[in-house]
Amino acid sequence: MAAEEKPLGSLAEAATVTEVPPVDDTIPARVPRHPQPRSKNRVILLGAAAVVAVAGAAWLWYYLGGYESTDDAQVDVHLSPVSPRISGYVIKVNVDDNQYVEKGTVLVEIDPKDYEVAVEKAKADLANAEATAQSLNINVPITSVNTSSQLTSAASDVESATAGITTAEKQLSASRAQVDQAEANDVKAQDDLRRYKQLVEKQNVSEQAYDQALAAAKASTATVAAARANESAAQAAVLQSRSRLAQAEANHRAAQTGPQQVASTRARALSAVADVQQKRAALEQAELNLQYTRVIAPVSGEVNKTVVVGMNVQPGQLLLNVVPLDEVWITANFKETQLRKMRPGQKVEFEVDSSGRKYKGHIDSIAGATGPLFSALPPENATGNYVKIVQRIPVKIILDPGENRDRQLRPGMSVEPKVYLR
Numbered sequence: 001m002a003a004e005e006k007p008l009g010s011l012a013e014a015a016t017v018t019e020v021p022p023v024d025d026t027i028p029a030r031v032p033r034h035p036q037p038r039s040k041n042r043v044i045l046l047g048a049a050a051v052v053a054v055a056g057a058a059w060l061w062y063y064l065g066g067y068e069s070t071d072d073a074q075v076d077v078h079l080s081p082v083s084p085r086i087s088g089y090v091i092k093v094n095v096d097d098n099q100y101v102e103k104g105t106v107l108v109e110i111d112p113k114d115y116e117v118a119v120e121k122a123k124a125d126l127a128n129a130e131a132t133a134q135s136l137n138i139n140v141p142i143t144s145v146n147t148s149s150q151l152t153s154a155a156s157d158v159e160s161a162t163a164g165i166t167t168a169e170k171q172l173s174a175s176r177a178q179v180d181q182a183e184a185n186d187v188k189a190q191d192d193l194r195r196y197k198q199l200v201e202k203q204n205v206s207e208q209a210y211d212q213a214l215a216a217a218k219a220s221t222a223t224v225a226a227a228r229a230n231e232s233a234a235q236a237a238v239l240q241s242r243s244r245l246a247q248a249e250a251n252h253r254a255a256q257t258g259p260q261q262v263a264s265t266r267a268r269a270l271s272a273v274a275d276v277q278q279k280r281a282a283l284e285q286a287e288l289n290l291q292y293t294r295v296i297a298p299v300s301g302e303v304n305k306t307v308v309v310g311m312n313v314q315p316g317q318l319l320l321n322v323v324p325l326d327e328v329w330i331t332a333n334f335k336e337t338q339l340r341k342m343r344p345g346q347k348v349e350f351e352v353d354s355s356g357r358k359y360k361g362h363i364d365s366i367a368g369a370t371g372p373l374f375s376a377l378p379p380e381n382a383t384g385n386y387v388k389i390v391q392r393i394p395v396k397i398i399l400d401p402g403e404n405r406d407r408q409l410r411p412g413m414s415v416e417p418k419v420y421l422r
Contacts, residue, residue, distance in 0.1 A: 066420060066421055066422045067418045067419055067420045067421060068334060068338040068341075068342060068418070068419045068421065069416060069417060069418045069419070070332055070333065070334050070335070070338070070416070070417065071414075071416050072332070072333040072334075072392060073330055073331065073332035073333065073350070073397075073414070073415045073416065073417050074330070074331060074411075074412055074413060074414055074415065075328050075329075075330060075409050075410060075411050075412060075413040075415060076328065076329055076330065076331040076411060077323060077324060077325070077327060077328045077329070077411040078324070078327070079321045079322070079323060079411075080297075080298050080299045080301065080321065080322040080323075080324060081318055081320075081321055082107060082108075082295060082297065082298065082318075082319050082320050082321065082322060083315070083316050083317055083318050083319055084108070084110060084292065084295055084313050084314070084315060084316075084317065084319065085289075085292040085315055086110065086115070086289050086292045086293065086315060087312070087313060087314045087315060088110035088111050088114070088115075088293065088312070088313065089110065089111040089310070089311075089312055090108060090109070090110055090111075090307060090308070090309055090310060090311045090312075090313060091109055091110065091111050091309065092108070092109040092309060093107070093108055093109075093305070093307055093308060093309055094106055094107055094108070094109070095107050095303045095305065095320075096303070096305075097303065097304060097305055098302055098303065098304070099302065099303050100300075100301065100302050100303075100325075100407075101297045101300065101301070101302075101303055101322070102297070102300050103297055103298065103299050103300045104296055104297060105296060105297045106294050106295070106296055107295050107296060107297055107303070107305075107319075107320065108294075108295040108307055108319055108320075109293065109294055109295070110292075110293040110294075110295070110313065111293070112290055112293040115286065115289045115290040115293055116290060118286040118289065118290075119283070119286045119287055119290055121286075122279065122282045122283035122285075122286040122287075123283060125279045125282065125283075126276065126279040126280055126282075126283050128279075129272065129275045129276045129278075129279040130276050130279075132272045132275070133269065133272035133273050133275070133276050165238065165241040165242055167237075167241075171230075171233075171234040171237060173234075192213050193213055193214060195213075196209060196210045196213035196214070197210065214232070295319065297322055298322065299322055299324045299327075300322075300324060300326060301322040301323045301324040301325055301326070302322070302323045302325060303320055303321070303322055303323075304320060304321045304322075304323065305319065305320035305321075306318065306319065306320060307319040307320055323410075323411060325404070325407040325409070325410070326404070326407065328399070328404060328409050328410075328411060329364065329396055329397060329398050329399065330348075330350060330361065330396070330397035330398075330399075330415055330417060331394050331395070331396060331397075332350075332394070332395045332397055332415075332417045332419075333371060333392040333393070333394055333395075334392060334393060334395050334419075335390050335391070335392055336370075336390060336391050336392070336393055337390060339366065339393060339395075341421045342363065342366065342395070342419055342421065343363065344362075344363050344364060344365055344366065345362055345363060346362060346363050346419055346420060346421065347360070347361075347362055347419075347420045348360070348361045348362055348363060348397050348417050348418065348419050348420070349361075349417070349418050349420070350397070350415045350416060350417035350418065351415065351416050352408075352409065352413055352414075352415050353413065353414045353415065353416070354413055354414075355408065357408070359399060359400075359403045359404070359409070359415075360399070360400045360403055361397045361398050361399040361400050361403065361417075362397070362398060362400065363395060363396070363397055363398075363419060364396045364397065364398040365395075365396045366393060366394075366395050366396075367393055367394040367395070367396070369393075370391040370392060370393050371391075371392055371393070371394055372391075395419075397417060
């Protein structure tokens with residue numbers, strides 16, 4: 001017991017001193033380990049891979065968000081239908097199916113004989129109308145001059161006839177004064193005069209015989225006969241003067257219608273001029289119809305024909321179609337959700353399914369409505385069980401110059417366009 005007991009100081013030392021096991025000289029000493037170079041390179045590679053993955057994801061997100069694409073797209077073009085403007089018999093067809101023709105090429109020829117005859121007839125009608133118009137135009141100044149001179153002459157005749165009546169009435173008064181001078185030896189002469197007067201009224205004898213009887217009456221009856229003869233002559237002069245006055249007044253009234261006659265002649269001349277214009281227009285139409293016997297290509301492109309020699313065609317009848325391959329464009333139907341950042345002028349690349357070739361272009365315009373609204377029977381969504389469907393809107397894409405130089409794009413081909421939004 002005494003041997004086991006230790007003083008307090010030794011106990012403290014025992015608490016602070018650690019027993020070290022004996023060292024075996026046969027066992028090698030352990031050296032501390034350090035990280036190997038291979039583990040460090042692995043960490044670096046993993047970090048680089050993570051950076052590359054993040055960068056790739058960011059680039060992919062940026063790239064995919066930078067364009068919109070669709071597989072609902074095709075090549076489009078306005079077909080140019082060719083039809084005749086006249087009717088006739090087809091005598092020649094100058095093109096074959098799928099042949100490329102230039103604008104202005106004569107495609108079909110219609111028998112021109114009937115239209116050549118129509119041109120000649122129109123020329124003859126025009127010449128006749130021009131001759132008529134020329135003669136009437138000449139008559140206008142002639143009529144004007146004649147009516148003016150007739151009016152002047154008629155006025156002069158009226159004045160002359162009025163003066164003649166005054167003179168005749170004076171002579172009649174003088175002859176009546178002479179009648180009372182002798183009434184003796186005039187019985188026989190007066191009887192003869194009455195008989196001749198009755199005969200002349202019945203037109204059985206001439207007025208010359210009556211004048212001779214009257215002269216005999218005057219000779220047999222000196223003063224009475226002479227006076228009565230003078231009286232009759234004076235009366236006749238008065239009547240004649242009055243007749244001349246009436247005729248002169250009638251001529252004057254007729255001459256006063258001269259302006260109306262001139263206007264009528266001028267109207268006929270104008271009508272003839274209008275007829276000339278009408279005949280000239282008919283000639284031009286006949287010449288146009290003769291030109292229309294040669295049906296020409298309205299645009300350059302490939303031909304798809306249905307006409308053959310021997311057909312009797314009518315105006316407006318479809319003979320063939322010309323496909324203008326130089327004027328094609330792309331119609332791409334994008335979803336409405338794809339149009340948020342799409343604008344006219346943005347660049348486009350598209351690939352053609354038939355060849356795999358890529359083309360470049362740009363957006364020309366975006367349609368004003370969805371495709372179904374342009375159909376004959378647009379959809380009616382006013383129902384209680386409406387289901388929202390993402391609509392598609394046509395987008396017109398124009399090719400850049402020179403992209404379709406070889407004319408390999410054909411209307412109806414399917415394409416896959418990519419519209420770059422940035």
